[in-house]
Amino acid sequence: MTPDSIVTIMQQTIQVIMVLVSVILLPALAVGLTVSMFQAATQINEMTLSFIPKLLVTLLVVMMGGSWLLNIIMDYTRRLIENIPYMIG
Numbered sequence: 001m002t003p004d005s006i007v008t009i010m011q012q013t014i015q016v017i018m019v020l021v022s023v024i025l026l027p028a029l030a031v032g033l034t035v036s037m038f039q040a041a042t043q044i045n046e047m048t049l050s051f052i053p054k055l056l057v058t059l060l061v062v063m064m065g066g067s068w069l070l071n072i073i074m075d076y077t078r079r080l081i082e083n084i085p086y087m088i089g
Contacts, residue, residue, distance in 0.1 A: 001087045009080070016076050020069055027061050028054045 035050045062069075 005087055012076070016072060019072065023065060023069060024058060024061055028058045031057045 031053050032050060035053050039045065039049060
């Protein structure tokens with residue numbers, strides 16, 4: 001196992017993590033920004049008003065895209081396991 005192969009594995013791992021995290025967090029960020037602009041316009045300072053919509057959107061994204069996210073993780077893990085003999089020898 002060479003340092004180049006370790007760096008490649010780490011790069012692929014970081015790419016998979018970034019895809020998984022961004023799919024879940026970007027919709028929550030958009031909803032949070034929208035709710036914050038609404039709160040600033042109406043001068044409502046209620047903490048639960050920003051928390052509940054972000055939570056609901058995050059749950060909705062996980063429910064709708066969970067199988068796709070799980071497929072990404074499983075494909076990456078399968079590739080890692082299949083490449084073990086080539087990395088050792």
